[in-house]
Amino acid sequence: MKYFDDIQVGDRFELGSYRFTAPDIKAFAGRFDPQRFHLDEDEAKRSHFGALCASGWHTAAVFMRLLVAYRKREAEAARRRGEPIATVGPAPGFRNLKWQKPVYVDDTITYASEVIEMRASNSRPRWGLMTSRASGVNQHGETVMTFEATAFVERRPGQA
């Protein structure tokens, strides 16, 4: 991760894409969201979704998976360049999670995170607060999920 002082509002991180296959949708739903429209094609056809679709929690969990993988790639690249890596605190929660559209079988969702607010922390001067808007967009360009999260990001040494 970059230091707080090297990140600006509007910075956008492309986290990658994920294709939701039917076995994958059913495996997650069987474990965490066993509703008929996430488990069975025929029952899903008769539901208001009209076809098998992923649990919203599955769509959100895949965001986390791609975020962690993105941060690992970034940290490795910085290490190779001999650059220091800033620490990011865990996000203590999220705001306004919205599932705008269903994620159907074989939809490919492309995830990103865009910085919408940066502010110094009064209580912890070595850290800043970064607020980002996470999003998932399907192969038709339709947004399927958004939420906002705030995390502590380390300040560049000497900047606090």
Next chain:
Amino acid sequence: MKYFDDIQVGDRFELGSYRFTAPDIKAFAGRFDPQRFHLDEDEAKRSHFGALCASGWHTAAVFMRLLVAYRKREAEAARRRGEPIATVGPAPGFRNLKWQKPVYVDDTITYASEVIEMRASNSRPRWGLMTSRASGVNQHGETVMTFEATAFVERRPGQA
């Protein structure tokens, strides 16, 4: 589910409890949140959490699992009594998800949902909007997770 007209602010639904074992925590994290403090006891000891703990997304997904199971039990009980079952629309998202405390190995989290607002829908007169506050509490009585969600709930026939 009860009809909108039979639910009141303050109604509380006890969804049940779930124990987070180490293999379970690691299996979820390996798939969706592969950070060291969710995957490896020794590395977790050296992290700011101090011990292996569950991904926040795992804690949230288990809420959904218990909610679905609760609704199925309620629907079956109503069916046995010969009572009608109101339809609940899917929640299009949630607000203010907070992870207040880590969920450590073998913590047992008890989940509940409490109604905090009920209002009729102007746009869809056969439905009402129910806002609930979801919570998870550990075996020490500490809240580990909360969020708020709003869902459409069917009105009793003739009440709209």
